[in-house]
Amino acid sequence: MSAIEVKTANQIFMNNFRLIFASLIISLAITVNAQPKETDPFNHLPVVKEPVFKNDTLSILKYGAVNDGVTLNTIPINQAIAASSKNGGGVVLIPEGMWLTGPIELKSNVNLHLQKNALLQFTKDLNQYKLVEGNWEGVAQMRNQSPIWANDEENIAITGYGIIDGAGDVWRMVKKDKLTESQWKARIASGGLVNEEKKIWYPSEKTFKGAAMKDPGLITPNKSAAFYDSIKDFLRPNLLVLNNCKRILLEGVIFQNSPAWNLHPLLCSDLTVRNVYVKNPRYAQNGDGIDIESCKNVLIEGSTFDVGDDGICIKSGRDAAGRKRGIPTENVIIRNSTVYHAHGGFVIGSEMSGGAKNIYITDCTFIGTDIGLRFKTTRGRGGIVEGIYARNINMKDIVGEAILFDMYYAAVDPIVLSGEKRVAPQIKVVPVTEETPIFRDFHISNIVCDGASKAIFIRGLPELSISDIYFNHLTIKSKEGIDLQEAKNIQLNHINLIVEQSKPPIRIQNGNNVSYKNLDPATRSLLIK
Template sequence: MLLRKGKMHRFAFSILLSLATFRCAIADLVSCAGIVPMTYRSENITIADFGGVGDGRTMNTKAFKKAIYRIEHLRRSGGALLYIPAGVYLTESFNLTSHMTLYLAKGAVIKATQDTSNWPLIDPLPSYGRGRERPGGRYMSFIHGDGLQDVIITGENGTIDGQGDTWWNMWRQGTLQYTRPNLIEFMHSSSIIISNVIFKNSPFWNIHPVYCSNVVIQFVTILAPRDSPNTDGIDPDSSSHVCIEDSFISTGDDLVAVKSGWDEYGIAYGRPSSDITIRRLTGSSPFAGIAVGSETSGGVENVLAEHISLHNMGVGIHLKTNIGRGGVIRNITVSDVYMENARKGIKIAGDVGDHPDGRFDPNALPVVKDVTIVNVWGQNVEQAGTVHGLRNSPFTGICLSNISLGGSSRPNKTPWLCSDVSGSAVEVNPWPCSELISTHQTGACSVPVAISLV
């Protein structure tokens, strides 16, 4: 189901009685509009013009490549729209080009082949030093873009299907030679819009903008089975000015995870993720709803996540890093969150995630500071939260305000657990650990609060 703007999922904020009318009205007035303009294309072409056949059997790789070659070599300005009519278009992976719109009509499905033998390989990301799962290179994403500008993927809720079960089985059986492909990846690109499309069964992460700027992702649905490995929904990675809103995600891993590189490679590359807005997101996962990390070596700053509704979760809000990561995580604000049926409500941890190799610097300690989590309510949350910093790099400026994670039908009796952390708490139930100083003033704690980007 695709969420329409201004409407909430049935188990979302209607339950937040203290927040309902006023805050939802404000949320409806704020959107990603203006970050990236929706470009009018001077020419429209259809995949059928290039031999595309939507019978679910014919291989359409050549048709896609021919059509995109045509767009790439247009002499007139404004680019072109590639129209995919209703039908199932089987294809191998392919690259997009600048100044194009990929438009999926109602009933259109672009489906990845399950023949992995000829899947193209590309170099590892420099901020990771190797493939995320296996040493060496990695398989190219199903739909890929590198060094592009002004690209739109949109339509009438058509589907991009990665047919990931073949890849998941390879991962489970230990037969992967290289890291699995993402469903959609943009690298070194800007002015990207992804909207009104259903993404399903990604081999690995679903939507991965890396080294990008000015990216809008809205009105999308992302689906994968709960047991599908590492099928993150949306992972902004060493990217800036990214806005994610009004979407539904149900996958086997984190719904949204903000990243910025892996240990010594991310430190050397030195590109942070910054100015990330996430709002009006609904979803379910055995892992995290809103995550930062664990790959944060380039730093993460100025993240705002608000009006989030989570159901059947592992962890609602998860900030995660590790010794050897380096990087600064700061000015993170998460507000107006409802979660139902979660193993843990809030987790902020300095001992999460593996390392690319043994060459990481154990003295490269991450810095986590100025994190505000406010207006959070949960039902049937097994443990309210844990906050564990590092002995030689304590987490500072942690603010918890107006949080109730005790549940109703199953009261929360598991205490908060904290170490190497300082900050404040206001109106938190159950009451958090003693490391967070009790304050009684109304309003949020006195730490910096991230500001909406739009």
């Protein structure tokens, strides 16, 4: 082979090699680009279906409802709802005025619509609420019939501009320490009873009797109808209970003054809560705003909560009953909402035995709540809470912790009342079983808090730590900083703590793999000290 032929062969070989190498590079680039990239979970939110109704409108006036605040309109309102549903549904209209009523049952394909200046006032006559088998704090119990309720219905709504009032004060016991002196005196003057310590007022003998028992409403074979009747007043209903319903809309209405929880969707799917105002007195025992229990596909937006207990709360059953049910609350979106007074702004637990996952809370404001983000449970619950995403939360004047994870929940108010004494939980190791709750995989970012007692408190169990919590871009002004106990795989990234006390801003007890990245210089200098 001549020199020219050798050179030509070499050129051909090199050209082919370049083509093969270039093809490999392109193929590799395509393969790399084809790999799934980490995406913002808020870009892939669950879809929540809304109900659709016929245009037909039926006024309760057609069935003889009387606007005088005295006449009981239970029958005409329920007749209008039943007739509308039977005819394919539509709007049942509550005109402006005060409409006194007993319990109302929602039916499929009906939109109960309140006009402006309409007040749907539930009666204070407790005899109008019959005892029924219901659910309380995740367990099957006898309860008084809820003012508004539905079982196994679909395509239902409560909309409009009016007010729904549950007459809660006639039901509730009240702690003296939650009232002013004049309010307390007014309660005593109204009748009822007080306990031996003169610290709690009860509206009736039946309430007083029930309060002295443990789980008196629990359904057991040895309890007779006469027994339940003897404590009937204690078995307070939730204002609105929707059980196993589909495609629900609550929009525009004010829900207030509930005997117990305000809004309680249970085992529901495709629930939309939009632009509602939920309020209870600050002294309202168990006066939660909304408790979403074992539900799937939920959207809460543009709403305001100012209540006596937890504001927006996620639940899924209690202890063995919740684990047996085994239905988590999942695919929940909470956005553009405000919580004023509440034990917690956004809360998961403590009854979360069926689990909770894929919860998204964004662009919300908490003002004056006891705790901002509150995640609570205790031994015996079991259940897994995971895949929780909270971002863009503004907080102001938080009484306790801005962010709290606690596996020692003891069914008491988060803030110690004046003169109240509490004993710290006994720390001991017990075997991990199905009763051991699990908190993991929380993503909390873009939090601004102006004022709290403590920035972050995490308290896991010695047998099973709270794990995999990712904090990113937090600015918190508080008396104390961060307290981590029995926690692992905790990431603190872009944290700015402005603490008043001279204690170390970050305290770790039995922590594992706690990392700090990009701490604000002021926070870093506090750590160095």
